[in-house]
Amino acid sequence: MQYRLGPGDLLEVSVFQVKDFNKVKVRVDSVGDVALPLAGVVKVGGLTVNEARQAITRQLAATYLQDPQVSLFVDKSANERFTVDGAVHKPGVYPMVGQMNLLQAIAMAEGPTTLANDSRVVIFRAIDGKPMAARFDIDRIRAGTMIDPPLYPNDIIVVDESGLKSTLKGIVDNLRGFLYFQAYKL
CATH class of the missing domain: 3.30.1950.10 (wza like domain)
Known part of the structure; x- marks a missing residue:
């Protein structure tokens, strides 16, 4: 492209x-x-x-x-942009600065949150007018066992949220509230 x-x-x-x-x-x-x-x-x-x-x-x-x-x-370039969404600290639309790769894009979005599932990062892209998607593992890219893919204009990157981490966070948050109110009643 x-x-x-x-x-x-x-x-x-x-x-x-x-x-x-x-x-x-x-x-x-x-x-x-x-x-x-x-x-x-x-x-x-x-x-x-x-x-x-x-x-x-x-x-x-x-x-x-x-x-x-x-x-x-x-x-x-006024037209080259990409989107980062999902479990990152600062989701949004970002300008492409030269040739960029996935890790650089996620860094521009201030990195994955603590709830992110680093093994489920998807890049959505249109190739010859057809929507395509590819899944990447940030930990494997950082370890050098998976290629850090280049980005193209209009790519959409979605960092998935870990279901287990989200559930555990919800339980902990609820317990904090429960324990707070229990201690307050005494």
Whole structure:
């Protein structure tokens, strides 16, 4: 699954041996266009980084340069996000910061709670329009016996809550209340 450029993405464009075109920062506008020096307006919305680089190269070749060597980098993506839910301290939607993996995502959500079932962490993802899910074990990832999977934009991570831990916590909480009221009555 390759990232597709969209409105709000900040791009860094350079053209080899063109002084005025070294690390030019440009933001993709609301209709998917970028306005570049020497090239003018180029449609990049919906394209992969490589496709956008080729479009900019074609535009520069047609308007100004002979055989331009263009490099393109997504400096900041406005569209790449993932969700962490379930038994974590801070569930929510988070921006992707470069290439990320599962443990980094859970760390951004301030880690699993004491009620989390570390062996039941699921990543939900759409692949070719079809919903898919894969289960991971945080303890095995930390031990190095399971791969720490990379994340993709729009992934949903759910950290399951342990039924046994939840039940025990409920019993302990109820006993605390009972013991408190018993001691209060004496």
